[in-house]
Amino acid sequence: MLRSYAQNNLNFTRMCFLVNCLKRFKSSQEWLTRQKADPYVEKAKFYNYRCRSAFKLIEINEKTKLLQPGQTVVDLGAAPGSWTQVAVAETNAAGADPARPRGAVLAVDKLQIFPIEGASIMSNIDLSTAEAADRVAAALGGRGVDVVLSDMAPSATGVRELDKDRIIGLCYMALRFAALVSKVNGSFLFKVWDGKEVPMLQMDLERFYERTKVLKPQASRSESSEKFILARGFKGIQRPLQNGRWG
Template sequence: MLPQRTVVCKGINFARMCFLVNCLKRFKSSQQWLSRQKADPYVEKAKIYNYRCRSAFKLLEMDDKANILHPGQTVIDLGASPGSWTQVAVQKTNSDGADTTQPIGTVLSIDKLQIFPIEGATIMSNMDFSTIQAHDKVVEALNGRQVDLVLSDMAPNATGVKELDKDRIIGLCYMAIRFAALVTKIDGNLLFKVWDGKEVPILEMDLERFYKSIKILKPKASRSDSSEKFILARGFRGIQRPLQNGRWG
């Protein structure tokens, strides 16, 4: 019996050791994240301009280059929490009516997570945009309007397995493309995030069948060590055939 007890004790000690190692790794990662946040000028800038997070400056920079947001537009922000892209969209489309000389736009924001209210935006929290129920609610909220621009800064929670994480974000991209195809007006646009990888050229080829032009954008506000980039698909041609299983049929 003594050897068995020894093995059990060793097992317990090993489990505790693994737990402690994982805790140390998480602590180190958290410390690195905090240090990076403190040194990041966009984090402080977001506080100054009252944006919910630094990602607002990615959209602002891409809009400066590509000129995709205008007063009076109808825009949908997918995976919008905490809402910084929505804040930018509200300002640029004048959906809050702040500028009485410009047309008033419409901004809808959707996320599985809670999004705190943003003046000028219709918030759809705790909702999976890929479901039929979400699509029906969006169509109801649009009240006959079609969408000028679909935005997506979505990314999956990282598993730490590089290839798996890339597959997951590609899956999100195709879901965003499918959603956009169902609500976007002819000549409308789509802007979404992707991580660099061998799957991206295939994604671009699929997009080229349904949009007039495809452009890759990498804003300066994206961290230099990040593999993220953004695909801007302009000039939606319409759907020639149905979408199946998240991919073009």
């Protein structure tokens, strides 16, 4: 009987493995089909952006005038670097236009980011640790940040509620960082997945920012639940950091 039970359990495990493989294969095929039919993928290649997400930031910036020449910008979760490319162009961080103020862009990610002209790169940085946040702050050299960008998203588990909880956690991590480095009246743009947690997140943002707005750019796929929240008018922090640390 024990042998029969073990065999049945093994068969069930194999079946679950095969089902999951088929699901991943189907998901990969659907992704490839979308990529081939997606006009933004071709546009990204034509304009030399590292991925199609550049057009999400471009569209948001056209509507909001978020990025301006001379600004200091930090791009969190920057890999592979398309948002950083847009930020460099809009802030004149590479000095392409001598007639405009020259900005500064710092790109940060846990993953490797290949060099981008006009941007400072910090790869292999996990902002969930106080030490990493201190390193990023030190790299700014005491310069206040005008705009914090975050296109961060967790690796999908396939469990919808768990994935939403994980991206909300990333949003709060990015908010904490933004609150500690931003200039008064600075801005914060970040990605979120639609859900019941979003209104509460907006309420928390209002403690630090004068106004917030939810945006859904056309470059964001219609079937995707992703949205972007833009918070503007940073109020500043009311109390000093303890011992100069990020904790």
